[in-house]
Amino acid sequence: MMPQFGKLLEETIGMSPEVLGDKSLARAVRERMSVCKLENEERYLEKLRSSPQEMEVLVDIVVIPETSFFRDKGPFATLGQYARDEWMPARHAAPLRILSAPCSSGEEPYSIAMALMEAGLKSGEYEIDALDISRALLRKAERAAYTQYSFRGVPVSLRNRYFESVGNEFVLKDQVRQGVSFTRGNLLDGHILASKLPYDVVFCRNLLIYLGEEARACVVSVIERLMARNGLLFVGHAETSCFPAARFVPLNPRAAFHFRKIEPGPVASGFGAVAAIPSMVSFPPPVQITPKKPGAPQITEQPPREIPKSKDSVEAARQLADLGQLPEAAAICERMLREDGTNAGAYCLLGIVLQGLGKLPRAEECFNRAIYLDERCYDAIVHLSLIRERSGDSAGAEVLRRRAARIQQQARAL
Ligand SMILES: C[S@@+](CC[C@H](N)C(=O)[O-])C[C@H]1O[C@@H](n2cnc3c(N)ncnc32)[C@H](O)[C@@H]1O
Secondary structure: HHHHHHHHHHHHOEOHHHHOHHHHHHHHHHHHHHHHHOHHHHHHHHHHHHHHHHHHHHHHHHHHOOOOOOOOOHHHHHHHHHHHHHHHOOOEEEEEOEEHHHOOOOOOHHHHEEEEEEEEHOOEEEEEHHHHHOHHHHHHHHOEEEHHHOOOOOOOOHHHHHHEEEEOOOEOOOOOOOOEEEOOOOOOOOOOOOOOOEEEEEOOOHHHEEEEEHHHHHHHHHHHHHEEEEEEEEOOOOOOOOOOOOOOOEOOOOOOOOOEEOOOOOOOOOOOOOOOOOOOOOOOOOOEEEOOOOOOOOOOOOOOOOOOOOOHHHHHHHHHHOOOOHHHHHHHHHHHHOOOOOOHHHHHHHHHHHHOOOOHHHHHHHHHHHHHHHHHOOHHHHHHHHHHOOOOOHHHHHHHHHHHHHHHHHHHHH
């Protein structure tokens, strides 16, 4: 019977039964059977299959919560250096977006926040999302009170700067807490964090080592989807070979725990339903919709257009957007659109940039315009679906998601 519990857990959270071990699994199952007053393992298996709440409780028991503040030190030092030497001088309009997944009881995302504060970033200049599957661990993270055990190897002076001593615990100060948002979720879920903008930095440490092969591949593709082009990825020391070398380059051979996500590859856009998104501004061959006339074909091939000789181009604007220079990128798109109001690519990029600047109604207009001009404008469809989802129009979002998936399938078939 135990192998069936192991298999069910592997299907649910990805944890390999070998890692969990027969004895630990049997102990956890017995513990829950006793609480549920069930004597028959088959009955408990049925309960697990039919009750997500019971599965949650069992998951809380079997997950490996091991973590600590500034665990392995190197990643946090590297992040601080990156924030100070690269991110801050570039004076980005949008905050630095970081994901810690899995985050266990909060030590990792809070260490990220402290590393950024130590580097000189102010509140509002960064946003940290943290995700884990265990509700019990997330409750602990939100409480943000830790014993000395969580500070192994952390200098006392650093601890005292950010924590207040209360009884035998150290309680995190609000200035650190407020920069971190926690979410419960499963990294095997292809839709996870679907409404979020891409992350500039992702910490995905010390989970992949516990997963079976299939689950590992699944988490890798989820993380890849969530990351921005050129984003930084931090993994655990034993996980440096888990991400595809063609798309993740090690940044320093002597510190092989961090990578930069490079082209070619999907660009994260927080779009959960479609695993791979070709590029922020890569469009299918130009096909334009002409205004509908009865009996006339609705889609016509657009004749080749002369490339403007000015240095304004969608590519130049995209590069600025990638560097976080959003107002400058928007200005290029607007100039291009004044010259040629049928440029779907410029409208789409302008929409993405305006979204980054928090101007959602204008962004929505731009995506609609891009899709009107180019019905196969994949990125505009994807972004518009996200806007619809966020505004509560799930049905509208779903229609757009299906449309994007069809375009992607057609592109793959070519
Ligand atoms: C060893 S901790 C790593 C925490 C932190 N990243 C670190 O390195 O210190 C592993 C965490 O993965 C979480 N976890 C396990 N399976 C998961 C899944 N499928 N989705 C999200 N989190 C998961 C567990 O709840 C646990 O908190």
